[in-house]
Amino acid sequence: MRLVVFLSHTASRTGAPLILLHLLRAARTRFDCRLVLGEDGPLGSSFRAAVPTLVLPAHHDDGPDARPRKTLLAWLDRASLVYANSAFSHDLLKGVSLKCPLLSHVHELEMGLANRTVRVPCAGEQRFIAVSEAVRSNLIHQHAISPQAVTVSYGFAPPASGEPGPGVESLALAGTGRRPHIVGSIGTLWPYKGPDLFVALCQQVLADLGADPATPRFVWVGGAHEGPEWQKLSALIRDAGISGSIRLIPEVADVRPFLRQFDVFVSTAREDPFPLVVLEAAREGKPIVTFDSGGAVEFVGSTAGVVVHRYDIPQMSRQVTALLRDPGRRARYGAVAMARVRSRFGAEAGVARLVQLIDDLM
Template sequence: MVCWVHELDGVADRVLPAQRASLLARVDHFVAAGDWTARMLADRFGIARPLVTAVDEPIAEVPPRPVAASDAPAPVDVLGVGSLAARKGADAFVAVVALLAATRPHLRAAWIGAGDPAQRALVTADIAAAGLGGRLHLVGDRADLEPWWPHQGLLLHTAREDPFPLVAAEAGARGVPVVTWATGGAADLLARSGSAHLVAPAGDVIGLAQRAGALLDDPAARARAGAALRTEAAHLTTDHQAPVVWAACVGGPP
């Protein structure tokens, strides 16, 4: 039996039954969604490291850049993507954007993703209280992110816990730089791309705003970070990763 693990501790605690130890013992091999998840399995679930293969999550090929349509959204400088849940850190996203906007009067930001009405109400209250109405838009769910990628800006990933956020890899595949904090696989991805300096400690809103602000104010640095991440994300396509997952499942070389 092979178990492909896509969750970190918080979600795992919620979805796994209390008697998970007996279930884990029946698994022959684990495929972990990235190094961060592999560390959880080894360090906290007590799984022997040889039984764990870390495989970054696969992403789709990047489609050709669409010709800007007349109904395309106005470009944003800072994009956040994820369900409107505390785990995804939409509240922190608002706090970081508030600091960035204080000295950048033309900054525009958007969060794509829906959530439960109660959480949306809190984030909406934050946006209003921070004076960001009209500058930070809660867009809701969008089937197609392509029109929204901030090609002149950055992806701000503020999840409190996220094993391997696909959106960070997808941003990288498009050369969009990512700024995040050390709470999951996005930090590993940035470190491997040589951009560890774009990772702030968890919950360090000011540190995250400083890193994001430095990129926003320096197009060359932004381009370098985006290019480095594009290189790192190039091997994350499904065509590349699916054989790796399969090899981990059957125990042979990819």
């Protein structure tokens, strides 16, 4: 079998590594697959169960133990193709002269590509997979990549692993059993995901509604509990005086129990190439409100939710408030979103496209 070496900068429970995990499970039936990780993480054990996996220290060319570096070089010397699952993973190739083609799966827009190496010297051809038309356009216009070298292959909703387990907390108001409307988002607390803008949206909606008894609750799921970003966001919430209206919930393995309690899913990301959580929200039939600052707009369009001019919090507040007051419109958007993700963004078809792109370049 032909050897394909996959590279990933992380094993975090985020979009790019999740897609890679499902790709590896399919690709191992066609190719001899090896994986090199820049750092371990929550998906590390799943990666190791799927294919032989090497974790390369950040300074892999230093220190007394050079075995990981030697293993990497041995794999690369035999490889028929290298698959870099993000531009971040190009860092693992520093100081290496590739003898084979390189397929770079780009999950980043310009904020993520700042000071990153997009082109990598290799004896074979380097081609690119872009997760959205927005990413493809950025590669062509900001990094002078030939249009013929870039193929768009949208992300896909990771397969749901059975029904969520019992015991997930309700987002009803404590002590009352009353369920308010829930405006929710899911993601890491990295600045480009816009958690601070989510707080600003909460403030704006509360100001717009005033004393309305139907005031919603805001819930953000994701991020490391008590980490520095968490502490910073918690302080922002306290200083804004809205601690009673917004909740932070740490990263969970299965977001579906929370998604199912949301009435509206919002993405306040400053830049997001093609957020998989939007597909997960769509799979649960949720209307989506997003900025026009990334690939989500390519999924949402005008029929699965509302697209707002980038960073316009007052406009986003008006749209969210209008949706909360119109259950029929929420249901229509949610039904379109669910149908769209099922028909066009399934995991089986998405993985098959990626496997074919690998095969075509070898």
